[in-house]
Structure formats: structure tokens, C-alpha cells
Amino acid sequence: MPSYEQPIIFLLLFTLAILAQITSTSLIGGSVTVEVSSAVSLATVSLYGPFAAGVVAAGALTTLSIISLHASWSGWPRAIERIGFNVGMGATAMFMAGILFQFTTQWLGSDTMWAQLFPWILAAVINDQVNLWLLIGILHLQSGVKPLEIWHQHKWAVPINVLVMSVGGGLLTIAVRQFNFLGIAVFFLPIVMSAYSFRLYVTRTKRQMEELEELVALRTSDLAQVNKELEELNKDKDAFLAVLTHDMRTPLTSIKGYASILRDQELPREQQVHIMKIILRSQETLLEIVNNILEIEQLQSGTPALMEPSTFDLALLLRSVVESVEAMAMEKKICLQYEQVPSPVMIDADMRKIARVLMNLVSNAIKYTPEEGVVAVKTYTNGRYAIVEVKDNGYGIPADELPHIFERYSRVKGHRHIAVGTGLGLAIVKNLVEAHKGEIRVTSEEDKGSTFTVKLPL
């Protein structure tokens, strides 16, 4: 009896077929598996016959099914059903391939090279195709998947499987016949190792593809962000043009009209003074618009506001701001109340910037309050903060527009015909207050009035 017929060699092949499953590689989303243990099964055909080959295939497939179960232990009854099906299918395919192998070997003999090669290739093709068509049949019956669809998915694996199986099986048989135990080590191990490298290569490629996909997703979201920013810039540009065309036009038209009257008509001195005041007021409005645009431009550029801090009395500053807008209030017969505080409210801040904040809030209160209304301002401390309150009983801000009032170019729709403005003042105010680590809040009710409260750290 030739030594390879010893049961120990069969057991060794059986064990190798099981171990070789660690090299099995999933391709095309896991639907195709390339593995070399089928080469061991095929070698078993020529050494021990079709039945023994079926047993080796069953052992190997049981291992493969268990390895690929992963975390789905919870569904074990279904899993056992699946393992049974896979193993039965694989063992049947290998048994059929074995029968055909024996038949063609006897029929063709071993005279020519072709006669020696053909049974291996045929057995490999039969094993692969029986496996595949059994799978196709079951999937079609179970879930109605079209047979050709599965065939197209699996066709890539056919040449690889046939090559690995026939070459591996043939070489292993020669090696065992010639060198016994050593033959397995000399011929089979390199095959297993190359299959393992193939598996590593595929796994690494898959990982690289996943990383690439992640990168593409990241770049896509970056692009979406840039797009959003561009959209916002575009909106800003539209709003800016609206300010230029509408809000600057009104005071310019007024200057032109009144200046022409002064040029063409002989008016009493009193009327001349009145017209000049209107011209000056329009010029101030224009200057404020230009200043706001310049300021927002600087804030948008991301350069932090340059601070020139000094220690000063906020109460005194508020009083001087109130005095500078008294004329504006008087024109509208608005009662401008300034609540005197007993002691100074000393803060460390950039005085010019804080003056700008106060000026904006107080002049807004006058602008958006109808004739004969009341605007009251006061400042006090609560120990940690200096607080300024600017309160009016004017038009107020509708609740749905209140959350956006500090955004650039945001103006209450109903206020556009009431006063000329850019919608930039409050955005600048908020920015300046925050640059001082302070806070600004507003409470408002339509047709009842608004209260703006600024808190600055002491």
C-alpha cells in the first residue's frame, strides 16, 4: 500500500483544508469567496476517492461557515440551517466532481499531458459550477433573485477558483505521492501563503477604498460648506446693493432737491435755515451709512477690532451721547429721559467704540419711535457688570423678526418706509459689545416698544 494511503495523511489533509479557510477572501461586497481549501479536497479525490473528498470539503465548509457567522450568534437556528445547506451543497459538488474526475482519468488514461491535465480542470469547473448553480437555484426559489444576476456577480470568481483548485490540487497530489508528509509542506504551504497574501492584499485594498470613500465624503461636505458660504456672500452682496440703491438714494435726492430750492428761490432766512438743517441731516445719514459699511467690511474681514482701552465713566459718556441726539429727539417731539445715577460707573473699555454702541442704540430708539413718544436711558451696576438700558415706547419689533435683528442687513419689513437705514447698526453694536466680553439683549413688543440692554464687565 503506498504510504499516502495512510489514514494519517488523510487526517493531515482534512486538517489542512480546515486551516486553509483562514485564507478565504471575500470579494465583490462579500458575495464571492475565493479559497484554496477546495484544492485540498480535489487532491483528496485522486488520493482517496470522491467520498473522502466530499468529507474534506464538508469539514472545510463547516469551518468557513462558522468563521463567517461573525456576531450573528443570536440567530443561531437560522445559522445552523445555513451551515447545513452550505456544507451539504459543497460536499455534493465535490463528490460529483470526484466521480467525474475518476471517470475521465480512467477513460483518458495518462499517456498524454492533456489526458493528465483535463480531469483536474474538468473536476474544478464541475465543482465550481455545481456549487454556483445550486446556490442560484436556492436563492431564486427563496427570494426570486434572477439567476443571471447572481451568475454575473459570481462569474469573476470562476477562473480564479478553477485555476487555484486545479493547479493546487494537481501539485499537492504530485507532492504527496512523491514526498509524503514533506510534500504537503513543500507544495501546499506556499500555496496557502500566497492565498493568505492575496487575502491581506484584498483586505488592505478594501480598507484603502473605504478611506478614499470617507475622504470623498469629507470633501463633498467641505464643498457644500463653501457653497453655503458663497450663497451667504451672494445674499450679502444683494443686500449691500439694496442699501446702495435705495437707502443712499433717499438722502441724496433730498440733498439735491433742497439745494436746488436754495439756489433758485429767494426764501426768508428762517426757511433757509430750516432747509439747511434738512440738508445737514441727510448728509449725516449718508455719513452714517458709509461708516457702517466701512465698519462691517472690517468686521467681516475677520480682523479683530483694534482696542484702545481706557478707564472712564460710562454714565458721563451716556449723558454726552444723549445730549448729542437731543436735537433729533426734539424734531420729533420725543421726550428723551436720562436717569441720573448718584455715583460714576467706571469701566475699562474702548471709549470710542462704546460711544458708537450707545449712539446707535439711542438714535435707533428715536428713529423707531413715533412723534411725541418717550425714550428713556439709564446706566447702573450690579457689582460685576455695568448695565445700560435704552427703552422706548415706539413701533417695537414683531416676535418672528426679533431673533434675526442682530444679523447683518436685517431690517424689520414694516420699518423700511419709516426711516432710512442699512440694517448694519445692530450687527456692529453686537460685535463691539462682544469684543468687550459683554452681552446685548432685546425685549420688544410690536406697537408697544423695545428695550435694549447692554452688559459690560466692570
Ligand code: ADP
Ligand atoms: P438700521 O440702519 O436699519 O437702523 P440697525 O441694525 O440699527 O439698522 O437696526 C436693524 C433694524 O432693527 C432696524 O431697521 C429696525 O427695523 C429694528 N430696530 C432697531 N432698533 C429698534 C428699536 N428701538 N425699535 C424698533 N425697531 C428697532
